[in-house]
Amino acid sequence: MNAALQQLAHVTALVGRDPLLTQGAGGNTSLKIGDRLWVKASGAWMRDAEDREIFAQASAGEFTAALRSGAPGSVEAVAQAGAASGALRPSIEAVLHAIMPQSAVIHAHAINSVVCSVLADWKDRFRAAAQRLGVRARCAPYLKPGAVLAAAIAKDNAAHGAPDVILLQNHGLLVGAPTPAAALDLLLAVERALAFPVRALSAQEGAEAPPEGFELDSDHAGVACDPELCAAITQAPLTPDQVVFVGGAPCAAPRAASVARIVQRAAAATGIAPALAYVPGLGALRRRGLTEGQRAQCVALFEVARRAPVGARIVGLTQDQASELVNWDAEKFRRAADESRV
Ligand SMILES: [Zn+2]
Secondary structure, three states: OOHHHHHHHHHHHHHHOOOOOOOOOOOEEEEEEOOEEEEEEOOOOHHHOOOOOOEEEEEHHHHHHHHHHOOOOHHHHHHHHHOHHHOOOEOOOHHHHHHOOOOEEEEEOOHHHHHHHOEOOHHHHHHHHHHHHOOOEEEEOOOOOOHHHHHHHHHHHHHHOOOOEEEEOOOEEEEEEOOHHHHHHHHHHHHHHHOOOOOOOOOOOOOOOOOOOEEEOHHHHHHHOOHHHHHHHHHOOOOHHHHHHHOOOOEEOOOHHHHHHHHHHHHHHHOOOOOEEEEOOOEEEEEOOOOHHHHHHHHHHHHHHOOOOOOOOEOOOOHHHHHHHHOOHHHHHHHHHHHHOO
């Protein structure tokens, strides 16, 4: 294997094995050699990069041209062509990698970046961190991942030049560098510069017994017992992967006994059953039988919640932003891949 691709696989696996950098099938890496774009396949896990083939191939130029044409479905057509004859299908976010000028790009749902990206004052916090690091940085307001987000970033790149790091609101981080190793260094430096202290959250003793189909979640119990955090986290989902894999924000139920009914009602409204439910002030429950990918998302939400600064306002996705993810074919593919993963 080409040494650059080997480095890509190694860096990808390092990021994928750290739950504070990426979770489950989330996040992706890429490398451009000439026009050829090697990019993580949709539904693949970054941590598997050194154990099996997880990279799909596509033409970076075709992605860019499709995006520029603005024709509906043209970006998806390039991704589909990449997946022709049974090959891997490029990630939903492949086009975002294609339009960045750097050879190596990492997109990660890194926890400190995600925390920053969900705070009302995210831009000020991120700019201050980038300034301390001395990197070219930009903030990208939330847009649906994929072609819509990539088009906005391509437009900003054309107008202002491409930065080294972009914080994607309610989503994560995008970094570009000449090599995968340099991109990883940059990602880690941004995470260190943002580094939100971890709060000690304590749950009440003697939570109510979980109803059938649910089990206690001792991590989230601490969040459910902090009135300010509980209100913010049950208010709205924070990121697209939270919507796609765990059915959005945890439900709030007055008692453990009413959780099943409340989860069912939420599932009827959105088409996905929430994996988590909080009983404010008492504890938290999660559905039994979650996939490894869903568990990883639950842990990520906990890691984000316990780093939210006291008193800082958390801003989640709107109802419309969440609904457009649930019924999106590309996301249904990722969800199906998670359910069939062995
Ligand atoms: Zn993402």
